[in-house]
Amino acid sequence: MNHGSKMFGFVKKCLIPRLENIGAQIVMCHSTAASQNPLSHKSYNKQAHITYGQPTATTHPHLLKPGELVPGIKLDEFIFRRTKLVEHILNDEYVGKTSENQHILIIPSSTKLYMSEKIPYVFRQNTDFLYFTGCQEPDSILVITANNSRFESTLFVQKKDPRSELWDGPRTGAEVAAEMFGVDKSYPITEFELFLNSLLHENRKNVIWYESDDIIHPDIHKKILQVVKSIGNRTFLSPKTIFHDIRLIKSETEIELMKKSCEIASAAIAKTIQASKCGISEHELFATVDYQCRINGAEFLAYPPVVAGGKNANIIHYITNNQIVHNGEMVLMDAGCEYHGYSSDITRTWPINGTFTPQQRILYEVVLDVQKMLIQQLEKFPTLDQIFHEMCRLLGIRLQEIGLIPKNFSADELLKAAFSYCPHHVSHYLGMDVHDSGKISRSIKTRPGMIITIEPGIYVSPKNPLAPAEFHNLGIRIEDDILIKEKTPVILTKSCPKEIDDIETLAKCNQ
Numbered sequence: 001m002n003h004g005s006k007m008f009g010f011v012k013k014c015l016i017p018r019l020e021n022i023g024a025q026i027v028m029c030h031s032t033a034a035s036q037n038p039l040s041h042k043s044y045n046k047q048a049h050i051t052y053g054q055p056t057a058t059t060h061p062h063l064l065k066p067g068e069l070v071p072g073i074k075l076d077e078f079i080f081r082r083t084k085l086v087e088h089i090l091n092d093e094y095v096g097k098t099s100e101n102q103h104i105l106i107i108p109s110s111t112k113l114y115m116s117e118k119i120p121y122v123f124r125q126n127t128d129f130l131y132f133t134g135c136q137e138p139d140s141i142l143v144i145t146a147n148n149s150r151f152e153s154t155l156f157v158q159k160k161d162p163r164s165e166l167w168d169g170p171r172t173g174a175e176v177a178a179e180m181f182g183v184d185k186s187y188p189i190t191e192f193e194l195f196l197n198s199l200l201h202e203n204r205k206n207v208i209w210y211e212s213d214d215i216i217h218p219d220i221h222k223k224i225l226q227v228v229k230s231i232g233n234r235t236f237l238s239p240k241t242i243f244h245d246i247r248l249i250k251s252e253t254e255i256e257l258m259k260k261s262c263e264i265a266s267a268a269i270a271k272t273i274q275a276s277k278c279g280i281s282e283h284e285l286f287a288t289v290d291y292q293c294r295i296n297g298a299e300f301l302a303y304p305p306v307v308a309g310g311k312n313a314n315i316i317h318y319i320t321n322n323q324i325v326h327n328g329e330m331v332l333m334d335a336g337c338e339y340h341g342y343s344s345d346i347t348r349t350w351p352i353n354g355t356f357t358p359q360q361r362i363l364y365e366v367v368l369d370v371q372k373m374l375i376q377q378l379e380k381f382p383t384l385d386q387i388f389h390e391m392c393r394l395l396g397i398r399l400q401e402i403g404l405i406p407k408n409f410s411a412d413e414l415l416k417a418a419f420s421y422c423p424h425h426v427s428h429y430l431g432m433d434v435h436d437s438g439k440i441s442r443s444i445k446t447r448p449g450m451i452i453t454i455e456p457g458i459y460v461s462p463k464n465p466l467a468p469a470e471f472h473n474l475g476i477r478i479e480d481d482i483l484i485k486e487k488t489p490v491i492l493t494k495s496c497p498k499e500i501d502d503i504e505t506l507a508k509c510n511q
């Protein structure tokens with residue numbers, strides 16, 4: 001094997017600083033040929049016999065337009081994302097404090113998980129890996145080496161293997177991966193250790209950006225630790241906050257995908273309300289929303305949905321979904337779908353017989369009013385925590401008016417009492433992941449390009465000493481997905497009915 005020496009050459013070529021002054025501008029090592037989308041490239045037709053590990057515009061023209069690497073997103077956007085990533089890394093606070101200016105960033109893909117012997121779970125790619133590569137294959141790794149403002153991307157993918165491909169479907173393979181994903185180099189994943197080893201030997205002071213606490217791929221993790229240990233103790237810097245910082249603001253193409261994800265889920269929930277009737281099972285409502293999302297183009301639901309009839313709505317993460325919804329009860333459905341990697345997250349609550357009881361209606365109006373007021377306030381770019389505080393304040397006032405909180409409570413007591421009726425936060429970031437950009441604090445101001453949820457609720461537990469008996473066991477939440485804009489925020493889930501009249505009309509359809 002002479003890979004070692006080859007790798008050394010690679011490392012030298014790309015990590016040794018150039019003498020010429022390249023200023024602050026980020027320069028990518030890879031050739032122009034690789035930066036052009038192979039799927040729109042003429043040579044691509046000649047390669048029609050090549051099989052790929054994921055849909056392409058040629059093999060799946062119903063999913064991808066010419067020039068797109070993944071549905072809705074072109075190759076240049078991925079190259080742009082990696083450029084931005086390197087910019088962030090080089091601008092990181094840490095980098096300012098160290099004399100090292102050579103960086104290695106490692107992002108592993110997910111691996112296949114099994115529910116039992118040889119029976120895989122549905123594969124879901126590591127979101128950060130997918131965001132920066134567009135690569136849908138398991139057991140792959142993106143390595144970026146950056147030096148001052150030059151950087152090089154290397155993708156490790158599974159080797160072509162006729163036997164495995166017979167069982168699991170085609171793989172892209174290292175030969176075409178570089179061109180397909182617009183990276184500088186691609187190698188079989190079996191060469192990763194050697195590559196890393198030679199990189200680290202080349203310069204023992206490299207800064208290694210790798211998420212070592214939240215392990216994505218146990219085997220790759222083990223290998224990284226082994227290699228790193230062999231050259232002496234080294235620490236990792238977590239790149240996760242940087243990933244999430246970049247992912248927090250959505251591009252125009254991402255916004256289009258999010259809109260579609262929200263439209264599909266909105267329509268699916270509307271259809272589910274329409275199909276519901278007294279005595280239906282939560283399970284059938286689950287099946288209905290799942291079916292409606294899938295036939296309209298979503299790959300799957302974005303999370304196990306909450307389909308909670310009657311008092312089950314008081315269990316915030318109720319996903320058992322195996323009870324009958326009886327006449328007189330409401331059903332709370334929290335469901336969303338994943339559309340080409342982008343998640344929606346909606347909650348609606350409706351009376352199963354098509355008519356709210358007086359108590360249900362009173363509470364529903366409170367939640368709806370508060371939700372609308374919170375959405376209006378997004379024009380002022382509050383932090384998510386400020387929105388939460390505002391929800392507690394508004395809910396407190398309204399609950400006091402309708403007799404669920406004593407009139408003599410002080411402002412502080414009021415907030416606490418409101419929180420006892422709504423024990424969850426009112427908002428989270430939304431995007432590729434349902435709880436997107438989890439590393440980003442909820443105490444930063446919202447900005448145009450962010451997508452967030454607004455989801456106030458009221459849950460009346462019989463154990464809550466403040467709660468009058470006639471409201472016991474009612475649980476209501478209304479959740480929409482909102483795009484923050486310079487001026488008026490856009491409700492991406494607007495097409496999912498939430499006004500009382502609209503909800504009642506729909507729910508009456510199938511009685």
Ligand SMILES: [Mn+2]
Nearest residue numbers: 345453455479
């Ligand atoms: Mn949510």
